[in-house]
Amino acid sequence: MIQVVMRSDDRKSAFKPTHKRWVIERxxxxxxxxxxxxxxxxxxxxxxxxxxxxxxxKHLLNKI
Structure with a gap:
């Protein structure tokens, strides 16, 4: 059985990506x-x- 859950528009905190994680993933x-x-x-x-x-x-030299 599938249950539909409505999204609440009153969010308590917005999503904030972690800066260091983004650097590692890139x-x-x-x-x-x-x-x-x-x-x-x-x-x-x-x-x-x-x-x-x-x-x-090689990547750093391409940025120069």
Whole structure:
């Protein structure tokens, strides 16, 4: 059985996104644009960490 609940227009608090969470989510979204970071192709953790650093450098250089 489906029950319909009417929305109350007298909201006590408005939605406020957390600033730091937004920054982290956008950073991960930018990293997903890099093909090598979409999947874990690297065998070593050091190689994977270096690919993340290279992607960050590439993104920052594109902003200049």
């Amino acid at each position: 950073t991960f979204a930018w990293f997903d644009n890099d093909r090598r970071l979409c999947r874990n192709y690297e065998l070593l953790m050091d190689s994977s960490e270096n690919m993340v650093k290279l992607a960050a450098i």
